[in-house]
Amino acid sequence: MTEKINENGKTKIRVEDFNLFYGKFQALQHITIEIPGNRITSIIGPSGCGKSTFIRSFNRMNELIPGVRTEGRILLDDKNIFDIDPVELRKQVGMVFQRPNPFPKTIFENIAFGPRAHGIRDRRILEEIVEKSLKQAVLWDEVKDNLNKSGLALSGGQQQRLCIARALAVEPEVILMDEPASALDPIATLKIEELIQQLKEKYTIVIVTHNMQQAARASDYTLFFNMAENRAGYLVESGKTTDIFTNPKNELTEQYISGRFG
Amino acid sequence: MIKNIELSRKRFAVIDPVKHLRRRELSQKIAFALIWLAGLFAVAVLLLIIYYVVSNGLKVIDLEFLTTRPAGGVSGKGGISTTIVTTLYLVILTIAIAAPLGIGTAIYMVEYAVELSGKKGFLTTLVNLIRTSVEILAGVPSIIFGLFGFAVFVSYMKLKFSLLSAGLSGACLVLPLIIRTTEEALLTVPQSYREGSLALGTTKWQTIFSVILPSALPGIITGIVLSVGRVIAETAVFWVTLGGSYRLPKNLLSSGRTMALHVYMLASETRAFDKALGTSAILILIIIGLNLAINFTSRHFYKRFSGK
Numbered sequence: 001m002t003e004k005i006n007e008n009g010k011t012k013i014r015v016e017d018f019n020l021f022y023g024k025f026q027a028l029q030h031i032t033i034e035i036p037g038n039r040i041t042s043i044i045g046p047s048g049c050g051k052s053t054f055i056r057s058f059n060r061m062n063e064l065i066p067g068v069r070t071e072g073r074i075l076l077d078d079k080n081i082f083d084i085d086p087v088e089l090r091k092q093v094g095m096v097f098q099r100p101n102p103f104p105k106t107i108f109e110n111i112a113f114g115p116r117a118h119g120i121r122d123r124r125i126l127e128e129i130v131e132k133s134l135k136q137a138v139l140w141d142e143v144k145d146n147l148n149k150s151g152l153a154l155s156g157g158q159q160q161r162l163c164i165a166r167a168l169a170v171e172p173e174v175i176l177m178d179e180p181a182s183a184l185d186p187i188a189t190l191k192i193e194e195l196i197q198q199l200k201e202k203y204t205i206v207i208v209t210h211n212m213q214q215a216a217r218a219s220d221y222t223l224f225f226n227m228a229e230n231r232a233g234y235l236v237e238s239g240k241t242t243d244i245f246t247n248p249k250n251e252l253t254e255q256y257i258s259g260r261f262g
Numbered sequence: 263m264i265k266n267i268e269l270s271r272k273r274f275a276v277i278d279p280v281k282h283l284r285r286r287e288l289s290q291k292i293a294f295a296l297i298w299l300a301g302l303f304a305v306a307v308l309l310l311i312i313y314y315v316v317s318n319g320l321k322v323i324d325l326e327f328l329t330t331r332p333a334g335g336v337s338g339k340g341g342i343s344t345t346i347v348t349t350l351y352l353v354i355l356t357i358a359i360a361a362p363l364g365i366g367t368a369i370y371m372v373e374y375a376v377e378l379s380g381k382k383g384f385l386t387t388l389v390n391l392i393r394t395s396v397e398i399l400a401g402v403p404s405i406i407f408g409l410f411g412f413a414v415f416v417s418y419m420k421l422k423f424s425l426l427s428a429g430l431s432g433a434c435l436v437l438p439l440i441i442r443t444t445e446e447a448l449l450t451v452p453q454s455y456r457e458g459s460l461a462l463g464t465t466k467w468q469t470i471f472s473v474i475l476p477s478a479l480p481g482i483i484t485g486i487v488l489s490v491g492r493v494i495a496e497t498a499v500f501w502v503t504l505g506g507s508y509r510l511p512k513n514l515l516s517s518g519r520t521m522a523l524h525v526y527m528l529a530s531e532t533r534a535f536d537k538a539l540g541t542s543a544i545l546i547l548i549i550i551g552l553n554l555a556i557n558f559t560s561r562h563f564y565k566r567f568s569g570k
Protein backbone atom coordinates (compact mmCIF):
# COMPACT_ATOMS: atom_id res chain seq x y z
CA MET A 1 0.00 0.00 0.00
CA THR A 2 1.36 3.39 -0.95
CA GLU A 3 0.49 6.26 1.29
CA LYS A 4 -0.58 9.25 -0.79
CA ILE A 5 0.12 12.45 1.00
CA ASN A 6 0.49 14.76 -1.93
CA GLU A 7 -2.54 15.77 -3.96
CA ASN A 8 -1.14 18.09 -6.58
CA GLY A 9 2.66 18.23 -6.41
CA LYS A 10 5.09 15.90 -8.10
CA THR A 11 6.58 13.02 -6.14
CA LYS A 12 10.32 13.48 -5.62
CA ILE A 13 11.18 10.51 -3.46
CA ARG A 14 9.27 7.27 -3.33
CA VAL A 15 10.06 4.79 -0.58
CA GLU A 16 8.86 1.26 -1.21
CA ASP A 17 8.68 -1.27 1.62
CA PHE A 18 11.96 -0.12 3.10
CA ASN A 19 13.64 -2.06 5.93
CA LEU A 20 16.93 -1.27 7.60
CA PHE A 21 19.00 -3.41 9.95
CA TYR A 22 21.98 -2.63 12.15
CA GLY A 23 23.41 -6.13 12.26
CA LYS A 24 20.54 -8.22 13.62
CA PHE A 25 18.64 -5.28 15.03
CA GLN A 26 15.89 -3.98 12.80
CA ALA A 27 15.78 -0.17 12.97
CA LEU A 28 13.15 0.56 10.31
CA GLN A 29 10.38 -1.71 9.13
CA HIS A 30 8.09 -1.71 6.11
CA ILE A 31 8.18 1.97 5.33
CA THR A 32 6.30 3.02 2.23
CA ILE A 33 5.80 6.69 1.52
CA GLU A 34 5.96 9.32 -1.20
CA ILE A 35 7.70 12.60 -0.54
CA PRO A 36 6.54 15.51 -2.69
CA GLY A 37 8.90 17.80 -4.56
CA ASN A 38 9.36 21.46 -3.67
CA ARG A 39 7.68 20.98 -0.35
CA ILE A 40 8.87 20.74 3.22
CA THR A 41 8.21 17.37 4.76
CA SER A 42 8.88 17.01 8.45
CA ILE A 43 9.42 13.79 10.30
CA ILE A 44 8.38 13.68 13.94
CA GLY A 45 8.33 10.93 16.52
CA PRO A 46 9.75 9.88 19.87
CA SER A 47 13.47 9.40 20.46
CA GLY A 48 14.93 6.27 18.96
CA CYS A 49 12.15 5.68 16.46
CA GLY A 50 14.52 5.84 13.51
CA LYS A 51 13.79 9.33 12.13
CA SER A 52 17.46 10.14 11.60
CA THR A 53 18.21 6.67 10.30
CA PHE A 54 15.37 7.11 7.83
CA ILE A 55 16.58 10.36 6.28
CA ARG A 56 20.18 9.19 6.36
CA SER A 57 19.01 6.41 4.05
CA PHE A 58 18.12 8.98 1.38
CA ASN A 59 21.78 9.87 0.81
CA ARG A 60 23.07 6.45 1.87
CA MET A 61 24.95 7.94 4.82
CA ASN A 62 24.06 4.89 6.90
CA GLU A 63 26.46 2.87 4.81
CA LEU A 64 29.35 4.53 6.65
CA ILE A 65 28.34 2.45 9.67
CA PRO A 66 29.66 -1.12 9.45
CA GLY A 67 27.00 -3.80 9.51
CA VAL A 68 24.10 -1.84 8.02
CA ARG A 69 21.82 -3.72 5.66
CA THR A 70 18.76 -2.51 3.79
CA GLU A 71 15.80 -4.07 2.00
CA GLY A 72 13.32 -2.43 -0.32
CA ARG A 73 13.73 0.49 -2.68
CA ILE A 74 14.04 4.24 -2.45
CA LEU A 75 13.36 5.98 -5.75
CA LEU A 76 14.63 9.46 -6.50
CA ASP A 77 12.85 10.70 -9.61
CA ASP A 78 11.95 7.08 -10.38
CA LYS A 79 15.53 5.91 -10.11
CA ASN A 80 16.54 3.50 -7.36
CA ILE A 81 19.16 5.27 -5.26
CA PHE A 82 20.83 1.96 -4.50
CA ASP A 83 21.70 1.73 -8.20
CA ILE A 84 23.32 5.18 -8.15
CA ASP A 85 26.93 5.62 -7.02
CA PRO A 86 26.73 7.09 -3.49
CA VAL A 87 29.12 9.89 -4.44
CA GLU A 88 26.85 10.90 -7.32
CA LEU A 89 23.74 10.48 -5.18
CA ARG A 90 25.06 12.73 -2.42
CA LYS A 91 25.64 15.51 -4.90
CA GLN A 92 21.91 15.41 -5.66
CA VAL A 93 20.79 14.84 -2.08
CA GLY A 94 22.50 17.26 0.29
CA MET A 95 22.47 17.10 4.05
CA VAL A 96 22.58 19.45 7.01
CA PHE A 97 23.48 17.88 10.34
CA GLN A 98 22.25 18.26 13.87
CA ARG A 99 25.34 20.05 15.11
CA PRO A 100 26.86 22.68 12.84
CA ASN A 101 29.98 21.08 11.38
CA PRO A 102 31.89 23.67 9.35
CA PHE A 103 35.35 22.55 8.27
CA PRO A 104 38.37 24.19 9.92
CA LYS A 105 38.80 26.32 6.83
CA THR A 106 37.86 29.87 5.86
CA ILE A 107 34.24 30.73 5.13
CA PHE A 108 35.07 30.93 1.45
CA GLU A 109 36.85 27.56 1.43
CA ASN A 110 34.03 25.91 3.36
CA ILE A 111 31.64 26.69 0.53
CA ALA A 112 34.03 26.38 -2.39
CA PHE A 113 35.06 22.92 -1.18
CA GLY A 114 32.07 21.09 -2.65
CA PRO A 115 32.09 22.72 -6.12
CA ARG A 116 35.86 22.32 -6.27
CA ALA A 117 35.55 18.62 -5.44
CA HIS A 118 33.15 18.39 -8.38
CA GLY A 119 35.76 19.80 -10.70
CA ILE A 120 35.18 23.57 -10.78
CA ARG A 121 38.59 25.25 -10.82
CA ASP A 122 37.87 28.73 -12.19
CA ARG A 123 38.26 31.20 -9.32
CA ARG A 124 35.66 33.59 -10.74
CA ILE A 125 32.99 30.90 -10.98
CA LEU A 126 33.83 29.75 -7.46
CA GLU A 127 33.44 33.30 -6.18
CA GLU A 128 30.04 33.53 -7.84
CA ILE A 129 28.94 30.22 -6.31
CA VAL A 130 30.11 31.29 -2.85
CA GLU A 131 28.24 34.59 -3.07
CA LYS A 132 25.08 32.98 -4.43
CA SER A 133 25.06 30.22 -1.82
CA LEU A 134 25.69 32.61 1.06
CA LYS A 135 22.88 34.86 -0.18
CA GLN A 136 20.52 31.89 -0.44
CA ALA A 137 21.42 30.93 3.10
CA VAL A 138 20.85 34.57 4.23
CA LEU A 139 24.37 34.81 5.58
CA TRP A 140 26.00 36.99 2.92
CA ASP A 141 25.38 40.35 4.59
CA GLU A 142 26.89 39.14 7.85
CA VAL A 143 30.08 37.64 6.41
CA LYS A 144 30.75 39.33 3.05
CA ASP A 145 33.66 41.33 4.48
CA ASN A 146 35.14 38.37 6.32
CA LEU A 147 35.20 35.57 3.79
CA ASN A 148 38.74 34.72 4.84
CA LYS A 149 37.83 34.27 8.46
CA SER A 150 37.66 30.71 9.82
CA GLY A 151 34.20 29.17 9.63
CA LEU A 152 34.67 28.10 13.23
CA ALA A 153 34.83 31.73 14.37
CA LEU A 154 31.13 32.24 13.55
CA SER A 155 28.31 31.90 16.07
CA GLY A 156 26.37 28.62 16.25
CA GLY A 157 23.45 29.91 14.18
CA GLN A 158 25.77 31.42 11.59
CA GLN A 159 27.73 28.17 11.45
CA GLN A 160 24.55 26.25 10.71
CA ARG A 161 23.62 28.68 7.92
CA LEU A 162 27.17 28.29 6.62
CA CYS A 163 26.58 24.53 6.52
CA ILE A 164 23.32 25.10 4.64
CA ALA A 165 25.17 27.37 2.18
CA ARG A 166 27.82 24.68 1.84
CA ALA A 167 25.14 22.11 0.98
CA LEU A 168 23.48 24.50 -1.50
CA ALA A 169 26.78 25.18 -3.27
CA VAL A 170 26.81 21.77 -4.97
CA GLU A 171 23.28 22.45 -6.31
CA PRO A 172 21.42 19.49 -4.85
CA GLU A 173 17.79 18.72 -5.62
CA VAL A 174 16.89 17.47 -2.17
CA ILE A 175 18.12 18.81 1.16
CA LEU A 176 17.94 16.57 4.21
CA MET A 177 18.02 18.27 7.57
CA ASP A 178 18.60 16.24 10.71
CA GLU A 179 17.30 18.38 13.57
CA PRO A 180 19.10 21.40 12.14
CA ALA A 181 18.06 23.76 14.91
CA SER A 182 18.29 21.56 17.97
CA ALA A 183 21.68 22.97 19.00
CA LEU A 184 20.65 26.61 18.44
CA ASP A 185 19.00 29.32 20.49
CA PRO A 186 15.39 30.38 19.70
CA ILE A 187 16.33 33.38 17.56
CA ALA A 188 18.82 31.44 15.47
CA THR A 189 16.19 28.69 15.18
CA LEU A 190 13.65 31.15 13.81
CA LYS A 191 16.14 32.36 11.22
CA ILE A 192 16.78 28.81 10.06
CA GLU A 193 13.02 28.19 9.79
CA GLU A 194 12.53 31.31 7.69
CA LEU A 195 15.39 30.22 5.51
CA ILE A 196 13.87 26.77 5.00
CA GLN A 197 10.63 28.40 3.83
CA GLN A 198 12.52 30.31 1.16
CA LEU A 199 14.45 27.25 0.05
CA LYS A 200 11.40 25.14 -0.77
CA GLU A 201 10.85 27.07 -3.98
CA LYS A 202 13.90 25.44 -5.46
CA TYR A 203 14.52 22.38 -3.33
CA THR A 204 12.71 19.45 -1.83
CA ILE A 205 13.28 19.54 1.90
CA VAL A 206 12.99 16.71 4.39
CA ILE A 207 13.50 17.75 7.97
CA VAL A 208 13.68 15.66 11.11
CA THR A 209 12.62 17.55 14.16
CA HIS A 210 12.11 16.92 17.82
CA ASN A 211 10.20 20.12 18.15
CA MET A 212 6.53 19.72 17.31
CA GLN A 213 5.87 23.45 17.06
CA GLN A 214 8.63 23.58 14.52
CA ALA A 215 7.02 20.86 12.45
CA ALA A 216 3.66 22.59 12.71
CA ARG A 217 5.09 26.02 11.82
CA ALA A 218 7.57 25.15 9.18
CA SER A 219 6.40 22.16 7.17
CA ASP A 220 3.80 21.34 4.53
CA TYR A 221 3.65 17.62 5.18
CA THR A 222 4.33 15.58 8.27
CA LEU A 223 5.27 11.96 8.81
CA PHE A 224 4.81 10.54 12.27
CA PHE A 225 7.12 7.67 13.21
CA ASN A 226 6.87 5.46 16.25
CA MET A 227 8.71 2.53 17.71
CA ALA A 228 7.15 -0.89 17.39
CA GLU A 229 7.38 -3.46 20.16
CA ASN A 230 10.54 -4.93 18.67
CA ARG A 231 11.96 -1.37 18.85
CA ALA A 232 11.94 -0.97 15.07
CA GLY A 233 10.73 2.36 13.73
CA TYR A 234 7.63 2.40 11.55
CA LEU A 235 5.47 5.01 9.90
CA VAL A 236 2.26 5.59 11.85
CA GLU A 237 0.59 8.34 9.91
CA SER A 238 1.37 10.83 7.21
CA GLY A 239 -0.43 13.74 5.64
CA LYS A 240 -0.66 17.47 5.37
CA THR A 241 0.80 19.10 8.44
CA THR A 242 -2.47 20.91 9.17
CA ASP A 243 -4.39 17.64 9.05
CA ILE A 244 -1.92 15.77 11.21
CA PHE A 245 -1.94 18.46 13.87
CA THR A 246 -5.63 19.33 13.86
CA ASN A 247 -7.26 16.10 12.88
CA PRO A 248 -5.00 13.11 13.39
CA LYS A 249 -6.52 9.81 12.31
CA ASN A 250 -4.42 7.56 14.46
CA GLU A 251 -4.80 7.55 18.21
CA LEU A 252 -1.03 7.32 18.72
CA THR A 253 -0.47 10.42 16.63
CA GLU A 254 -3.03 12.28 18.67
CA GLN A 255 -1.40 11.18 21.91
CA TYR A 256 2.03 12.18 20.65
CA ILE A 257 1.15 15.62 19.35
CA SER A 258 -0.79 16.41 22.49
CA GLY A 259 2.31 15.54 24.47
CA ARG A 260 1.17 12.40 26.19
CA PHE A 261 4.31 10.48 25.26
CA GLY A 262 7.56 10.98 23.43
CA MET B 263 9.34 17.27 58.60
CA ILE B 264 12.11 17.02 61.14
CA LYS B 265 10.49 16.54 64.49
CA ASN B 266 13.47 16.64 66.72
CA ILE B 267 15.67 19.47 65.59
CA GLU B 268 18.20 18.96 68.35
CA LEU B 269 18.70 15.34 67.32
CA SER B 270 19.17 16.16 63.66
CA ARG B 271 21.75 18.80 64.55
CA LYS B 272 23.61 16.29 66.66
CA ARG B 273 23.57 13.88 63.77
CA PHE B 274 25.20 16.51 61.62
CA ALA B 275 27.89 17.10 64.15
CA VAL B 276 29.17 13.54 63.78
CA ILE B 277 31.38 14.85 61.04
CA ASP B 278 33.04 17.93 62.39
CA PRO B 279 34.68 19.78 59.50
CA VAL B 280 36.95 21.77 61.80
CA LYS B 281 38.12 18.95 64.01
CA HIS B 282 40.93 17.45 61.93
CA LEU B 283 41.37 20.48 59.73
CA ARG B 284 44.89 21.27 60.90
CA ARG B 285 46.11 17.76 60.49
CA ARG B 286 44.53 17.44 57.07
CA GLU B 287 45.97 20.72 55.94
CA LEU B 288 49.39 19.70 57.21
CA SER B 289 49.31 16.43 55.28
CA GLN B 290 48.25 18.32 52.19
CA LYS B 291 51.20 20.68 52.61
CA ILE B 292 53.63 17.80 53.00
CA ALA B 293 52.24 16.08 49.91
CA PHE B 294 52.50 19.29 47.89
CA ALA B 295 56.04 19.86 49.07
CA LEU B 296 57.09 16.34 48.06
CA ILE B 297 55.49 16.64 44.64
CA TRP B 298 57.16 19.99 44.14
CA LEU B 299 60.50 18.58 45.18
CA ALA B 300 60.17 15.69 42.76
CA GLY B 301 59.41 18.07 39.91
CA LEU B 302 62.15 20.45 40.94
CA PHE B 303 64.67 17.62 41.16
CA ALA B 304 63.86 16.38 37.65
CA VAL B 305 64.13 19.86 36.17
CA ALA B 306 67.32 20.57 38.10
CA VAL B 307 69.02 17.40 36.85
CA LEU B 308 68.03 18.23 33.28
CA LEU B 309 69.27 21.80 33.58
CA LEU B 310 72.49 20.59 35.16
CA ILE B 311 73.18 18.25 32.26
CA ILE B 312 72.45 20.96 29.73
CA TYR B 313 74.57 23.44 31.66
CA TYR B 314 77.49 21.04 32.00
CA VAL B 315 77.49 20.05 28.34
CA VAL B 316 76.83 23.49 26.93
CA SER B 317 79.21 25.45 29.17
CA ASN B 318 82.04 22.96 28.61
CA GLY B 319 81.18 22.53 24.97
CA LEU B 320 81.11 26.23 24.21
CA LYS B 321 84.83 26.41 24.96
CA VAL B 322 85.67 24.55 21.78
CA ILE B 323 82.87 25.91 19.60
CA ASP B 324 83.91 28.59 17.18
CA LEU B 325 83.48 29.18 13.48
CA GLU B 326 86.48 27.04 12.68
CA PHE B 327 85.09 24.11 14.68
CA LEU B 328 81.85 24.30 12.74
CA THR B 329 83.40 24.69 9.31
CA THR B 330 86.35 22.28 9.24
CA ARG B 331 86.03 18.56 8.87
CA PRO B 332 87.25 16.05 11.45
CA ALA B 333 90.90 15.10 11.00
CA GLY B 334 90.39 11.50 11.99
CA GLY B 335 92.77 9.34 13.96
CA VAL B 336 93.05 9.17 17.72
CA SER B 337 93.95 12.84 18.17
CA GLY B 338 90.37 13.96 17.56
CA LYS B 339 91.62 17.07 15.84
CA GLY B 340 89.54 19.12 13.45
CA GLY B 341 85.95 20.31 13.48
CA ILE B 342 82.57 18.80 12.74
CA SER B 343 81.50 20.30 9.41
CA THR B 344 81.02 17.02 7.54
CA THR B 345 79.12 15.44 10.44
CA ILE B 346 76.62 18.31 10.43
CA VAL B 347 76.03 17.85 6.71
CA THR B 348 75.82 14.06 7.03
CA THR B 349 73.28 14.41 9.83
CA LEU B 350 71.21 16.68 7.63
CA TYR B 351 71.39 14.26 4.68
CA LEU B 352 70.43 11.34 6.86
CA VAL B 353 67.51 13.20 8.45
CA ILE B 354 66.13 14.14 5.04
CA LEU B 355 66.62 10.64 3.64
CA THR B 356 65.10 8.90 6.65
CA ILE B 357 62.05 11.14 6.79
CA ALA B 358 61.60 10.94 3.03
CA ILE B 359 61.37 7.15 3.37
CA ALA B 360 59.49 6.89 6.66
CA ALA B 361 56.96 9.75 6.42
CA PRO B 362 55.04 8.60 3.31
CA LEU B 363 55.06 4.99 4.51
CA GLY B 364 54.06 5.87 8.05
CA ILE B 365 51.39 8.38 7.15
CA GLY B 366 50.01 6.03 4.51
CA THR B 367 49.84 3.16 6.97
CA ALA B 368 48.08 5.32 9.55
CA ILE B 369 45.55 6.57 6.98
CA TYR B 370 44.86 3.02 5.94
CA MET B 371 44.36 1.84 9.50
CA VAL B 372 42.15 4.74 10.62
CA GLU B 373 40.20 5.58 7.47
CA TYR B 374 39.97 2.36 5.51
CA ALA B 375 40.41 -0.52 7.92
CA VAL B 376 37.37 0.60 9.96
CA GLU B 377 35.22 -0.81 7.19
CA LEU B 378 36.57 -4.20 8.13
CA SER B 379 35.62 -3.99 11.79
CA GLY B 380 33.28 -6.76 12.76
CA LYS B 381 34.15 -8.77 9.68
CA LYS B 382 36.45 -11.73 9.66
CA GLY B 383 39.00 -12.49 7.03
CA PHE B 384 42.51 -12.10 5.80
CA LEU B 385 42.51 -8.29 5.75
CA THR B 386 41.21 -7.96 9.29
CA THR B 387 43.91 -10.31 10.52
CA LEU B 388 46.48 -8.31 8.58
CA VAL B 389 45.35 -4.99 10.07
CA ASN B 390 45.42 -6.39 13.59
CA LEU B 391 48.88 -7.76 12.87
CA ILE B 392 50.09 -4.34 11.70
CA ARG B 393 48.67 -2.68 14.78
CA THR B 394 50.32 -5.14 17.14
CA SER B 395 53.64 -4.97 15.28
CA VAL B 396 53.68 -1.19 15.45
CA GLU B 397 53.19 -1.32 19.19
CA ILE B 398 55.92 -3.89 19.66
CA LEU B 399 58.31 -2.13 17.30
CA ALA B 400 57.92 1.12 19.23
CA GLY B 401 59.44 -0.58 22.28
CA VAL B 402 62.27 -2.44 20.59
CA PRO B 403 65.78 -1.23 21.57
CA SER B 404 67.37 0.70 18.74
CA ILE B 405 70.43 -1.55 18.48
CA ILE B 406 68.07 -4.31 17.30
CA PHE B 407 67.00 -2.07 14.42
CA GLY B 408 70.69 -1.53 13.80
CA LEU B 409 71.46 -5.23 13.66
CA PHE B 410 68.46 -5.79 11.41
CA GLY B 411 69.66 -3.01 9.11
CA PHE B 412 73.16 -4.49 9.13
CA ALA B 413 71.92 -7.95 8.28
CA VAL B 414 69.40 -6.92 5.61
CA PHE B 415 70.56 -3.69 4.01
CA VAL B 416 74.31 -3.72 4.60
CA SER B 417 75.01 -7.42 4.06
CA TYR B 418 72.15 -9.10 2.25
CA MET B 419 71.22 -6.27 -0.11
CA LYS B 420 74.89 -5.35 -0.39
CA LEU B 421 74.31 -1.66 0.17
CA LYS B 422 77.41 -1.65 2.41
CA PHE B 423 77.91 0.91 5.15
CA SER B 424 76.14 3.78 3.46
CA LEU B 425 73.68 6.62 3.78
CA LEU B 426 71.09 4.42 2.08
CA SER B 427 71.53 1.53 4.53
CA ALA B 428 71.40 3.97 7.42
CA GLY B 429 68.40 5.83 6.01
CA LEU B 430 66.46 2.60 5.52
CA SER B 431 67.34 1.35 9.00
CA GLY B 432 66.54 4.77 10.48
CA ALA B 433 63.21 4.68 8.69
CA CYS B 434 62.43 1.34 10.36
CA LEU B 435 63.31 2.95 13.68
CA VAL B 436 61.02 5.98 13.35
CA LEU B 437 58.23 4.27 11.42
CA PRO B 438 56.31 3.17 14.54
CA LEU B 439 56.59 6.69 15.94
CA ILE B 440 55.21 8.29 12.78
CA ILE B 441 52.45 5.69 12.45
CA ARG B 442 51.32 6.14 16.03
CA THR B 443 51.36 9.94 16.10
CA THR B 444 49.59 10.13 12.73
CA GLU B 445 47.04 7.56 13.85
CA GLU B 446 46.32 9.56 16.98
CA ALA B 447 46.08 12.78 14.99
CA LEU B 448 43.60 11.20 12.56
CA LEU B 449 41.52 9.77 15.40
CA THR B 450 41.10 13.24 16.91
CA VAL B 451 39.54 14.58 13.69
CA PRO B 452 35.81 14.75 14.49
CA GLN B 453 33.59 12.25 12.69
CA SER B 454 31.36 15.18 11.74
CA TYR B 455 34.03 16.47 9.34
CA ARG B 456 34.01 13.16 7.50
CA GLU B 457 30.21 13.07 7.34
CA GLY B 458 29.98 16.74 6.34
CA SER B 459 32.43 16.24 3.52
CA LEU B 460 31.03 12.96 2.21
CA ALA B 461 27.51 14.41 2.30
CA LEU B 462 28.63 16.93 -0.33
CA GLY B 463 29.27 14.12 -2.78
CA THR B 464 33.02 14.02 -2.42
CA THR B 465 34.94 10.80 -2.79
CA LYS B 466 36.60 9.24 0.19
CA TRP B 467 40.02 10.27 -1.05
CA GLN B 468 38.91 13.91 -1.55
CA THR B 469 37.59 13.87 2.00
CA ILE B 470 40.82 12.43 3.36
CA PHE B 471 43.09 14.70 1.38
CA SER B 472 41.24 18.00 1.66
CA VAL B 473 39.48 17.80 5.02
CA ILE B 474 40.96 15.13 7.26
CA LEU B 475 44.68 15.49 6.55
CA PRO B 476 44.71 19.30 6.95
CA SER B 477 42.91 18.93 10.28
CA ALA B 478 45.36 16.28 11.42
CA LEU B 479 48.40 18.15 10.13
CA PRO B 480 49.59 19.60 13.47
CA GLY B 481 49.71 16.10 14.98
CA ILE B 482 51.42 14.67 11.92
CA ILE B 483 54.02 17.43 11.94
CA THR B 484 54.67 16.82 15.62
CA GLY B 485 55.31 13.16 14.84
CA ILE B 486 57.72 14.04 12.04
CA VAL B 487 59.63 16.56 14.12
CA LEU B 488 59.92 14.02 16.94
CA SER B 489 61.29 11.55 14.39
CA VAL B 490 63.81 14.13 13.19
CA GLY B 491 64.95 14.45 16.80
CA ARG B 492 65.15 10.68 17.09
CA VAL B 493 67.37 10.42 13.98
CA ILE B 494 69.62 13.25 15.13
CA ALA B 495 70.08 11.65 18.53
CA GLU B 496 70.47 8.05 17.38
CA THR B 497 73.85 6.32 17.54
CA ALA B 498 73.33 2.58 17.86
CA VAL B 499 71.51 2.11 14.55
CA PHE B 500 73.93 4.20 12.55
CA TRP B 501 76.97 2.74 14.27
CA VAL B 502 76.31 -0.54 12.46
CA THR B 503 74.83 0.77 9.22
CA LEU B 504 76.42 4.10 8.36
CA GLY B 505 80.04 3.16 8.94
CA GLY B 506 82.10 5.97 10.36
CA SER B 507 83.83 7.84 7.56
CA TYR B 508 84.43 11.45 8.50
CA ARG B 509 84.46 12.47 4.84
CA LEU B 510 81.52 14.15 3.21
CA PRO B 511 79.24 11.51 1.63
CA LYS B 512 79.32 11.85 -2.16
CA ASN B 513 76.27 9.78 -2.94
CA LEU B 514 73.69 7.50 -1.35
CA LEU B 515 76.15 4.63 -1.17
CA SER B 516 78.86 6.60 0.66
CA SER B 517 79.64 5.91 4.25
CA GLY B 518 79.42 8.79 6.71
CA ARG B 519 79.29 9.94 10.30
CA THR B 520 76.46 11.80 12.02
CA MET B 521 77.03 14.22 14.89
CA ALA B 522 75.80 11.79 17.52
CA LEU B 523 78.03 9.10 16.10
CA HIS B 524 80.91 11.55 16.10
CA VAL B 525 80.33 12.28 19.79
CA TYR B 526 80.43 8.57 20.49
CA MET B 527 83.62 8.05 18.51
CA LEU B 528 85.37 11.07 19.97
CA ALA B 529 84.53 10.02 23.48
CA SER B 530 85.40 6.36 23.09
CA GLU B 531 88.32 6.36 20.69
CA THR B 532 90.16 9.67 21.07
CA ARG B 533 91.51 11.94 23.75
CA ALA B 534 89.41 14.88 22.54
CA PHE B 535 86.70 14.73 25.19
CA ASP B 536 86.26 18.50 25.00
CA LYS B 537 85.35 18.23 21.33
CA ALA B 538 82.81 15.49 22.14
CA LEU B 539 81.22 17.93 24.58
CA GLY B 540 81.31 20.69 21.96
CA THR B 541 79.50 18.48 19.45
CA SER B 542 77.02 17.42 22.13
CA ALA B 543 76.33 21.04 22.98
CA ILE B 544 75.35 21.71 19.38
CA LEU B 545 73.19 18.56 19.34
CA ILE B 546 71.39 19.68 22.48
CA LEU B 547 70.79 23.13 21.07
CA ILE B 548 69.36 21.62 17.89
CA ILE B 549 67.00 19.37 19.89
CA ILE B 550 65.84 22.34 21.98
CA GLY B 551 65.30 24.30 18.79
CA LEU B 552 63.23 21.46 17.32
CA ASN B 553 61.03 21.32 20.40
CA LEU B 554 60.43 25.05 20.20
CA ALA B 555 59.52 24.55 16.55
CA ILE B 556 56.90 21.93 17.50
CA ASN B 557 55.40 24.28 20.05
CA PHE B 558 55.33 27.12 17.60
CA THR B 559 53.75 25.18 14.73
CA SER B 560 51.08 23.54 16.86
CA ARG B 561 50.14 26.89 18.35
CA HIS B 562 50.09 28.46 14.90
CA PHE B 563 47.81 25.74 13.54
CA TYR B 564 45.55 25.89 16.55
CA LYS B 565 45.06 29.60 15.99
CA ARG B 566 44.41 29.18 12.32
CA PHE B 567 41.89 26.38 12.74
CA SER B 568 39.98 27.74 15.69
CA GLY B 569 39.70 31.14 14.02
CA LYS B 570 40.86 32.99 17.09
